[in-house]
Structures are given as structure tokens and as C-alpha cells.
Amino acid sequence: MALLSRRLLLAAGAAALAGCGFELRRAPELRFRTIQLIGFKPHSPLAEELRRHIDSSQTTLVVESAAQAQVQLEALADARERSVVASTAAGQVRELQLRARLNFRVRTPSGKELIPATEILLSRDMSYSETVALAKEQEEALLFRAMQNDIVAQVMRRLAALQAL
Numbered sequence: 001m002a003l004l005s006r007r008l009l010l011a012a013g014a015a016a017l018a019g020c021g022f023e024l025r026r027a028p029e030l031r032f033r034t035i036q037l038i039g040f041k042p043h044s045p046l047a048e049e050l051r052r053h054i055d056s057s058q059t060t061l062v063v064e065s066a067a068q069a070q071v072q073l074e075a076l077a078d079a080r081e082r083s084v085v086a087s088t089a090a091g092q093v094r095e096l097q098l099r100a101r102l103n104f105r106v107r108t109p110s111g112k113e114l115i116p117a118t119e120i121l122l123s124r125d126m127s128y129s130e131t132v133a134l135a136k137e138q139e140e141a142l143l144f145r146a147m148q149n150d151i152v153a154q155v156m157r158r159l160a161a162l163q164a165l
Contacts, residue, residue, distance in 0.1 A: 029057060029058065029059050029160065030054070030057055030059050030060040030159050030160055030162070031059075031160075031162055031163070032059075032060060032070040032071045032162070033059065033060060033061065033070055034060065034061055034062075034063045034068055034069050034070050034071070035054060035060055035061075035062055035063070035069055035070070035071045035072070035073060035159075036062070036063055036064065036065070036066055036068070036069035036071070036072045036073070036109075037050060037051060037062060037072075037073050037075070038072055038073070038074045038075070039074045039075035039076060039078075039104075040075045040078055041078060044075075044078055045148060046075075046078050046102065046148055046151065046152070047075070047078070049148055049149065049152045050073070050152055050155060050156075053152055053156055054156075054159075066109045067109075069109055070108065070109075071106060071107070071108060071114065071159075071162075072106070072107055072108070072109060073104060073105075073106050073155075073159070074104060074105050074106070074107070075102065075103070075104050076103035076104060076105065076117060077101060077102070077103040077119075078101070078102055078103075079099075079100075079101045080098070080099070080100055080101075080144055081098070081099040081100075081101065082096055082097075082098055082099075082140070083096065083097050083099075084096060084097075085097045085125065092130060093128045093130075094127065094128060094129075095125060095126065095127055095128060096125070096126045096127075096128050096140075097123055097124070097125050097126075098123065098124045098125075098126060098140060098143050098144060098147070099121060099122065099123045100121075100122050100123075100144060100147035100148060100151060101119065101120070101121045101122075102119070102120045102151050102155070103117060103118070103119045103120075104117070104118060104120075104155070105117045105118065106158075106159065106162070114162055115158060115162070118158070120151050120154055120155070122147040122150055122151060124143045124146075124147060126139060126140060126143060
């Protein structure tokens, strides 16, 4: 009897989720077929993440040449910054601020500007202690990765909002 009621409960839960319109988040559909990423440093983690998200969309591919691209996303600046916010009287670091910055613009290969120069700047504060330096290094990497994912999501939303070329 317990097995039957458990199955009914699972079936009811699945039906409720299906009926409410629940759907997993996916890449937005872009209104252009090809895009070129330019101005990024070689092996830029941000460029690779953007490429992965754009390629996962059903409608758009990242291309290497301007001749094939309908749109060009140009990185004017792609930087990760780390600065000391607080330190002890002995000069030991107690708090850091991490910043991820992307300045970019989007235009057609002919030069028509679709998104003017835009800056996305994210920052996170992080406590620091020399006694757990390795753990703090890993925390820093995770925070930078989270900021990178947020920047990519913001760029993807802006690309999806572009009107017809």
C-alpha cells in the first residue's frame, strides 16, 4: 500500500510541475545566425564561456571571420582585479575586494553599432587569513567563476534583446 501511495504522490507532483509551466532555464534565442567574438585575450575564460553559451543556443553559431559574421561582439576590456580593502596594524591583509570587468560593444561588420560601448562591473568582498591561504585561493577562484557566469548571463540577455538587424 505504501508503494502505491508513493507512486501516486510522485505522479501528482510531476503533473503539478507540468501544469504550472515549469521549464528549465536555457540559452535565449538570438535574432542573428552568426557572431564573431573579437578583442578578447587568447584563451580568455570569459570568451570561452560566452562561446559555449552562444553555441548552446539553437539559432546562433560563433564564427572566426568577419566575412561570415552578421554581428561582432568586441571586448574593449576584459579584466579581473584584486585589491586590499582592510588590513591589520601589522600589515596583514584581512579583507579583499575582487572585481570582474567587461567593456564591450556589439556592431555589424559594416560598422553599424547595435549596442554602444557598455561596461559590466561586478565586485565581491572576501575575508582573508594567511592561516588558510589555500582555502582562500580556492574561494577566490570560485568567486571569480561566479562573477564570470553572471557577466555571461547579462551579455546573453543583452544580445537576445537586440532588435532585427
